[in-house]
Amino acid sequence: MKKLLLAVVLAALALSVFASCGRGDDEVRIHLLGLTDDAIANYTELGTMGNPGQQFGLGVRNAILDIEGIGDVIFEDWGWAETLDSRQRAAIAAGDHPHIVGGEVFMPSYALDDLLLPLPQDIVDRVVETFLIRNPRNEPVAVAIGGTVFMLFYNYDLMAQAGFYAPPTTWDEWQMMSDAITAVGNGEFWGGGVPSFPHAGGALRATPFFRMQGVDFFQNGRLMLDDPRIHSTLQFIRDMNRNLPPGLGDAADEGPLWTAFNNQQIAFGVDGTWRASYLEREGVNWGVTTLPLPAGGVPGNCLVGVTFVGVPRGASDTELSFNIIRAALREDVSVRAIPQGRVSPLRSIHHNERARIAAEGAHMVVAYQIVYEGGFGGLVVFPRNSAEVWDIVNTMVIARTTQSPGTPIETITSEAIARINPLLN
Amino acid sequence: MRSKILSRDKREARIAYLILIPIFLYIAFWNLIPLILGVLLGFAEYNVLRPPEWVGLRNYRHFFASGVYMRLLWRQVWIGGIALGINTALSFAIAMALNNKARGRGFFRTSFYVPAVAAVSVTSAVFVALIDPFGGGLNRFLVSIGRDAIIWNHSQFWMVFWIVVYFVWRSMGPAIFIWLGGLQGIDPSLHEAAKVDGASAFKRLRFITLPGLRFVAAFIILTGIIGAMQMFDIIMFLTAGNPYGRTITLMYQIYRHGAVRFNLGMAGASGTILGIFTLLFAIIYFVYMQRREAKYDA
Numbered sequence: 001m002k003k004l005l006l007a008v009v010l011a012a013l014a015l016s017v018f019a020s021c022g023r024g025d026d027e028v029r030i031h032l033l034g035l036t037d038d039a040i041a042n043y044t045e046l047g048t049m050g051n052p053g054q055q056f057g058l059g060v061r062n063a064i065l066d067i068e069g070i071g072d073v074i075f076e077d078w079g080w081a082e083t084l085d086s087r088q089r090a091a092i093a094a095g096d097h098p099h100i101v102g103g104e105v106f107m108p109s110y111a112l113d114d115l116l117l118p119l120p121q122d123i124v125d126r127v128v129e130t131f132l133i134r135n136p137r138n139e140p141v142a143v144a145i146g147g148t149v150f151m152l153f154y155n156y157d158l159m160a161q162a163g164f165y166a167p168p169t170t171w172d173e174w175q176m177m178s179d180a181i182t183a184v185g186n187g188e189f190w191g192g193g194v195p196s197f198p199h200a201g202g203a204l205r206a207t208p209f210f211r212m213q214g215v216d217f218f219q220n221g222r223l224m225l226d227d228p229r230i231h232s233t234l235q236f237i238r239d240m241n242r243n244l245p246p247g248l249g250d251a252a253d254e255g256p257l258w259t260a261f262n263n264q265q266i267a268f269g270v271d272g273t274w275r276a277s278y279l280e281r282e283g284v285n286w287g288v289t290t291l292p293l294p295a296g297g298v299p300g301n302c303l304v305g306v307t308f309v310g311v312p313r314g315a316s317d318t319e320l321s322f323n324i325i326r327a328a329l330r331e332d333v334s335v336r337a338i339p340q341g342r343v344s345p346l347r348s349i350h351h352n353e354r355a356r357i358a359a360e361g362a363h364m365v366v367a368y369q370i371v372y373e374g375g376f377g378g379l380v381v382f383p384r385n386s387a388e389v390w391d392i393v394n395t396m397v398i399a400r401t402t403q404s405p406g407t408p409i410e411t412i413t414s415e416a417i418a419r420i421n422p423l424l425n
Numbered sequence: 426m427r428s429k430i431l432s433r434d435k436r437e438a439r440i441a442y443l444i445l446i447p448i449f450l451y452i453a454f455w456n457l458i459p460l461i462l463g464v465l466l467g468f469a470e471y472n473v474l475r476p477p478e479w480v481g482l483r484n485y486r487h488f489f490a491s492g493v494y495m496r497l498l499w500r501q502v503w504i505g506g507i508a509l510g511i512n513t514a515l516s517f518a519i520a521m522a523l524n525n526k527a528r529g530r531g532f533f534r535t536s537f538y539v540p541a542v543a544a545v546s547v548t549s550a551v552f553v554a555l556i557d558p559f560g561g562g563l564n565r566f567l568v569s570i571g572r573d574a575i576i577w578n579h580s581q582f583w584m585v586f587w588i589v590v591y592f593v594w595r596s597m598g599p600a601i602f603i604w605l606g607g608l609q610g611i612d613p614s615l616h617e618a619a620k621v622d623g624a625s626a627f628k629r630l631r632f633i634t635l636p637g638l639r640f641v642a643a644f645i646i647l648t649g650i651i652g653a654m655q656m657f658d659i660i661m662f663l664t665a666g667n668p669y670g671r672t673i674t675l676m677y678q679i680y681r682h683g684a685v686r687f688n689l690g691m692a693g694a695s696g697t698i699l700g701i702f703t704l705l706f707a708i709i710y711f712v713y714m715q716r717r718e719a720k721y722d723a
Contacts, residue, residue, distance in 0.1 A: 082685050085687075086684060086687075089473035090473070109474075113474045115474050198666065198669065245559040246559060246574065246576050247557075247558025250579075251557075251578055252578070252665035252666075256560065260560075387685065387686035387687070387688070388682075388686050391681070391685075395667075396670055399667070400668075400669035403579045403667070403669050419491075422487070
């Protein structure tokens, strides 16, 4: 029996030795999207080294490798969205804190949970406020290395078929034009409206329209779903939905809607700067402008396509971690974000690269203008159970508005409030 | 002499335990410990970023007080029940057909099994493409025969319909094979004797085939209950809860709590309650089968 016990102990020891061999303590592991060896090799194999996205990724990668004394760097692919979030949380829970953490819609939750270290002042000073996330003590703890905002893309040819030659500037005008294009299209093409996908893709696109009315889902410590401005915006989203191909505006999968837009079956699309490259590729006669405003409204928007980065408390070498962020924010690297259709967070680029921005096209001029002048952040964060509350807003409010057109808006919001309030208190 | 026999028994028992210990350890490590941790999580608030905080019965109170979770549990039961009922009946009917010595039955047996080995993520993508309201294969077909297109994702009825269709399409193969195994285990002389006695096909089914399959039926239904109560991947890939959350079941909610929202406390509590209900359903069915068996023996 003693021999057996000894064997068990030895086996456990051997296992722990093997486990510890898997990771060198002086290795730096970076899991930002698109920086892995495979990603770089794929681009090289495909002969797309000139791809703007690749140039930006390669720029960030090389800048990180240039950091003095960084040693061995391993670039890993941890995915995006929920996959990335779960892997980062697992690493933190295991005490194996990454040098930096990244992400988009869930990063404010990390800040709210006070997981991230405050950013050094030199980083904060270099970026536009819109690209910062703050913790409950109002300290900036995460910064975006790029992002964009929503704008109205339009198809000249479809507009012309209904006799329109300039994009709309107001909600009423947009609705009138969209209704007319849908009527002319007669089931072949549609005017277009505000997507209400039952996930963050819907919330991100709907949020600018609420903000144009001066309201958001959570304001001044209060859930705003009973606000008349929320109701009138939801009514507008519902009214505009009849100008989208049936069932596409609120489908779980965004893909078919954007395929229809690229295939010239929809005249107006609310999307980020990346849409321009798809429209170019498909040979669409397209244009872009700021989102139309409601009567008496104010410009409103929402940051999207953002890669926020921050340093988790517990990171082994915080100075190195911040140097990695500094490297990703180097001016010669960040400028490569412009042809990729991303807005650089650096103040200096907003000031010094206007010609380069203009050369990329109207969509980039519009995006930089909105970000710099508007100061719009990402989606709001609810003080408790934020992900669960957003889930209810996405499915039971935004998507239900169009999926259940017979249900009064007030019923939709009051039922959602009843479900959300217990989660917030 | 006696002590020698006993020591031999002990030696054999010791060897048996030595052989079993790795299996016990494996089960404890991969099943028992996670199970215990899952139950314990139900008494905590834990989002992975902060240490777990003990909250007692708060998650369980929220489960029963909110009303939402009981609705999701009920939805799991009725959607799962419909899917299981149709799957059990249809797979039995097909097994009966495939039990005949007809040409091409090998081809059909394989065809029915193929969906079970294909990845859910892939086959559900095909279904999603078919029921795409705009440009999907089914709506194209409906329009081509002069009917109106259906916005499937706006209707709870249609979304549940497709969940059931997909579940049955995918699960039927294994069930057919189990039924077939049972059918081939029935002594053919019983049927021949009944035929000689002038028993109709229905009577042979009622008094020979069905009683002969009672253990197979118990296995299919019992494992089916467990499978139906754990159904979430089909919903995740096919409907994602659409329309506006009306196809979300408790198991899908547990997945979203655990892997998407990181509300692990509610995931633990909901998982424990779902596990208890599944066990209850299984026990009820088991007791029912035992009583029937006793009645049959008598």
